[in-house]
Amino acid sequence: MQALIAALKELYPDAVCTLEYASDYQLLFNTRLAAQCTDARVNIVKDVLYARYPSLEAIADADLSEMEEIVKPCGFYRHKAQNLIEGARIILDDYSGKVPNTMEALLKIPGVGRKTANLILGELFGQPAVVTDTHCIRLSNRLGLCRTADPVKVETALRELLPPAEQLGFCHRLVAHGRAVCRARSPACGECGISGLCPSFPSSP
Ligand code: SF4
Numbered sequence: 001m002q003a004l005i006a007a008l009k010e011l012y013p014d015a016v017c018t019l020e021y022a023s024d025y026q027l028l029f030n031t032r033l034a035a036q037c038t039d040a041r042v043n044i045v046k047d048v049l050y051a052r053y054p055s056l057e058a059i060a061d062a063d064l065s066e067m068e069e070i071v072k073p074c075g076f077y078r079h080k081a082q083n084l085i086e087g088a089r090i091i092l093d094d095y096s097g098k099v100p101n102t103m104e105a106l107l108k109i110p111g112v113g114r115k116t117a118n119l120i121l122g123e124l125f126g127q128p129a130v131v132t133d134t135h136c137i138r139l140s141n142r143l144g145l146c147r148t149a150d151p152v153k154v155e156t157a158l159r160e161l162l163p164p165a166e167q168l169g170f171c172h173r174l175v176a177h178g179r180a181v182c183r184a185r186s187p188a189c190g191e192c193g194i195s196g197l198c199p200s201f202p203s204s205p
Pocket of ligand 1: 142143181182183187188189190192193194195198199200201
């Protein structure tokens with residue numbers, strides 16, 4: 001495991017969260033918008049969103065249909081718009097306007113699952129965090145770290161394998177590698193910098 005951690009660090013020394021955000025609640029809401037959508041598209045939509053609603057209070061008071069129009073390019077816009085408005089109200093009413101820093105509290109916010117909660121805990125609060133997005137799940141299986149598509153089981157497996165301080169960075173690097181090389185339909189095993197550590201090489205998974 002140490003060799004894999006080190007190799008990915010060498011390949012992607014600067015891998016970070018690719019969602020842009022300017023405040024704690026923006027990361028939470030942008031992550032919600034990114035479900036079934038690309039980070040690149042969310043990074044465009046969020047400029048319109050936060051120009052129209054520049055504060056948590058403005059989002060909490062937003063007109064639902066207007067919010068739906070703004071987040072429509074991200075897909076599942078009805079749920080997402082509703083989640084953002086309700087989420088803003090909960091953060092204001094129950095957490096004094098600050099995104100909470102526990103898994104339990106985060107999971108009570110509409111639209112927030114373990115993946116989002118882990119990202120928030122890792123990015124904003126520096127806590128150990130395993131973010132099981134689609135790249136993380138696919139690569140963890142190809143790399144032989146687990147044998148399951150269940151996000152909670154992948155999270156458990158990676159938590160057992162990774163030192164706490166390495167967890168978030170490792171997940172960011174899996175995303176980077178998944179986008180650049182170990183793609184879902186066409187993994188470029190011949191060009192892969194960690195092929196020597198991968199049980200799926202040389203046969204394409
Ligand atoms: S060898 Fe192939 S399957 Fe393994 S990590 Fe590299 S690209 Fe992915």
